[in-house]
Amino acid sequence: MNITTVTSRKILPTTLAAALAGILMVSGCSKQSDEKATADTPVETAEKTGSKTSSAAGQAHMDRLLISYADMAHAAYKDALETAKILQTAVNTYVETPTQANLDAAKAAYKAARQPYSQTEVFRFDEGFVTANEQRKIASTDSWEGQVNAWPLDEALIDYVSTNYEGKYNSQDNIINSDSITVGSIKQDTSTITPELLAEMTEIGGSEANVTTGYHAIEFMLWGQDTNGVAEGAGNRPFSDYLTTDGQCTSGESKNPEASVCERRGQYLKAATQLLVDDLTAMEAEWQPDSENTLRSDIMARKDKNSLHQIMYQMGSLALGELASDRIQVAFVTGSTEDEHECFSDLTHLSYANNARGIQNVFNGDYKTVAGKTIGGYGLKNYLVDTGNTEAADKLAADFAKVEAAFNVIVEKGEKENIKIDQMIATVGQGIKQGVTAEEQNKRRGWIETSITSLQELTAGIENAAKAVGIDNLDAGSQF
Incomplete structure (x- = not known):
């Protein structure tokens, strides 16, 4: 199977890995135990015939895996929600009192909020697995994610950009500076900026680049456009963009005679942050x-059907289709900073590493909360060992060690040496123009290439483990 991106974002054709695929065949008891009772019940050593685990013991292992998985999802989304609330407080303070110190505090809160959320993305790829349920408030994580994390x-649809900016939306009118804008054949009233308006406008006119909500809209409102290309430096929006005194309000280097534009920026930033908190509140529930x-009760109800299939598909989809391909390889091959995941703040190195960590959390069965508590207790690694597939578990453990090492390098370079993803993805020619030798630029690109290769090998390990437990096709929907 080809695990390809399901973001509908632009994607470079890739031969990153051979197919992951399969029909899930898991035997188990038909009676569903209470979550807490199952979690607290000691699991006896499985009786095996060859590599097959007895039905009762196998179901007990599955119960533990699903409860651990659901507990980790809850803890991670709860952390994402709580850190988003801290971000909201910082944003409100900044909008009320625009100073450099308050802007820096809001940026720091954004950086902190991204850490737990980026680890939740392994739970995202559930389309084609979840059961339709009109009583459930969120149909699937994948359908929900776009409003939170689209990129x-x-x-240019939101606020001012540089004169040489190239995008599909090229009107001088934007949400911040106009009471109405026209996108294609749609005329949109933007006179009152609210969370509801931003939610309504996202992907307006059918363009997936018309993102008006979520983390990256907030990121843009805090940092502004990064005009440095592959050179050092992130966006540098001045705090005066939010000053509400006539004559002091700016739009970058330009001063505005009236403060209404700055007032609307504050309204936009607060509305986007409120919508993010609302969305994460719904997902935590x-x-x-x-x-x-x-979603929790749904995956527990499917423990005899496709729940294991879903978990392994999610791991592979994030590792290969999304992270290795859409988020890393596209930018790496083209040297395009516009395709960098957090191109305004230059925090992409952390997003990459936390995406990978999220996959590893599910494998190891532990998520470390912001407060330092470990949640989970039973991961795919334990399940593989307990069902007689130690060799597959060991291979995956070795694969994860390579992934962790690769991303540790990227994080260390970004955090300690200030060499960001912008500088790592630059082509040799681009690097030379910035005064970087070809040898040094190839070394930097090598860090990125190693991360892609490690994710390829990890995906092969997931494929191997899937086959070991009887899943020959990991494609979403192939389990039925």
């Missing part, structure tokens, strides 16, 4: 223990 965005008509 890349056409920033979907994973609360003992809940009904939720």
